[in-house]
Amino acid sequence: MLWACVLLPQLALDGVLRRRPTAGPLVLVAGAAQARSIVAVNAAAREAGLRVGQRLSAAQALLARFEALPYEPDAVDRWQQFLAAVAYRYSSEVSLLPHAIVLEVSRSMGLFGPWPRLESMLRSDFTALGFRHRISVAPTAHAAYVLAGVDDGQAVLTPEALGRALQHVPLHKSRLPTATAAALPGMGVRNLGQLLRMPRDGLRRRFGAELLLALDRLTGETPAGLDSFRPPDSFGLRVELSHEVENLAALVFPLRRMTADLAAYLAGRDGGVQRFLLRLEHRDSVTDMAVGLLTPERDAGMLFELARGRLEQVQLPAPVLALRLLARELPPFVPAGRDLFDERPANALPIEQLRERLRARLGDRAVHQLGSTTDPRPERAQRIAARDDGAQEPSPRPTWLLDRPIPLRGRGPRILAGPERLETGWWDGGEVCRDYYVVETAQGQRAWAFCAPGEQTGWMLQGWFA
């Protein structure tokens, strides 16, 4: 067993920063209205002297202008769940610890390569999503969690090395129960190495079984006992905008982030999305946009482009306060196969993506194929998406067909071929009885026209032999 731990030291702050990037000082505050204190600060605020744990009033005395946003525990949970779903891509065994995600990687390395490569993949994923992180690996989940708290990038790959790595971990970073960690220094125990050498019976008498269980989990004597994370079967993401947005262009940035998150999530569960809903929330109404695809997809750029295509056609009835992205159906994703001897240029856009792009801008029914039916009546002889049976028609048929016949203007046309009588449809109310001719007009156009049986006047144009 080998566990990787991704520690997320600034989960709440990163979650806020990625939807409203700012260079100015920003803090998150929590607590009762009169006694609010700071729980997270960004770099600019730290430079100005603001610290975690400070009272908001003290901070205001230090710095005249800074942004203070409420700390939302729910949002933190949501982000952690989301990131766990992203990490699920690398391991089937993912668990959550406070401010951290642990995943079992001993088997993943067979697929993704040795630990340094897997580590760099994890890092690039989390960096791309905008979350700061510390990553370590150790034979037990809790040891990886402790080591990630001590230093970034620690890799302990064998149980023997684990004992040495834990030797010098100071107790205040050992993530043992707080009361224990506070009492032990008074007994002269300052690091984990000293604690692990102490007699177990004495420790049990003094601190209870809880401490021994924690130590056993650290060294791997006892299984970690963590609940395995399962990614949810639907994806939902809501972004509250910092101000009322009346211009669609201002929604493009949050939309890009949301579709990128969706793509990362889909990669995590190796799925695709075929249908998702983009909801614009107004003060007292919502605008829904359904984005549908022909086949499941998960490419971030493509999802973004399609969603933007839909968004550009919306008329905003009111300013937008928040954006929500909902994807309920997440079918399995099958990557498109490509032929080795493909004649297309190397940078070709697959035809499926071209179709989606056209449909996103021109409408769902914009791209279609025609196939013939068995009905001889020209109005019903072909249909969108009908199966093309390839049967040959013995009589001449035009190349252009009019949706409905119109009178053929001009002087009497010259008959080139015909007549061909069509008399059918008496059973379904669409009865026709016509003599079809190929005629040539005075301008040299060749037309497919019909008139009533036996007559050669009152020409109706049905198509062109273009």
Add this chain to the structure above:
Amino acid sequence: MSAVVALSTLLDAQQVWRGRAMPAALERPAGEQPTGWAALDAVLPSGGWPEASLSEILLPLDGVGELQLVLPTLARLSRGTRPVMLVAPPYAPCVAGWRQHGVDMRRVEIVTAAAREVLWATEQCLRSGSCAAVLAWPQQADDRALRRLQVAADSGRALAFAFRDRRHLANASPAALRLELEATPRTQVWVRKCRGGAVPAQPVPLALAALH
């Protein structure tokens, strides 16, 4: 010896051409994209449609044989892997009629688009590189729009056909090939511009399919 080699490379690169005498004097290899009309192939410098380029077809009216000009090509392309796109055709293509010309309609995709989206859709199809040919009927297309299509056709390695009214003949065009179709007194094609060769002085008669 080296001078001879240099001359033939120049001719192959189509930087120099021998004017009007060339088609008859030189036994040319078949073009990469034959039009399917032998008489037309014989006068075109590339032995067919200019590859990965825009060809403009100018007509007096609908229904004078403009599709029959390209249908042999479409029939050939529809047997390949890349589909043929029709962007906003003026009428519905008649499946039975196209099949009589040998086109496999399963490889023909029709894109319906409003007049102002036609050029965008055409450019997307051409640029994608996954279409063999794109046929478009642009209503408002100026010199710049056609140049974009020409560039897109080149980058997507596709044949582009733009069908336009004859009155646009007076305006310059960036298309590699311009053909004008005449219906009366007989159906014939004038080559009005062809890149890499002299414009033939005589029209090419087009023997349209006999109909009975």
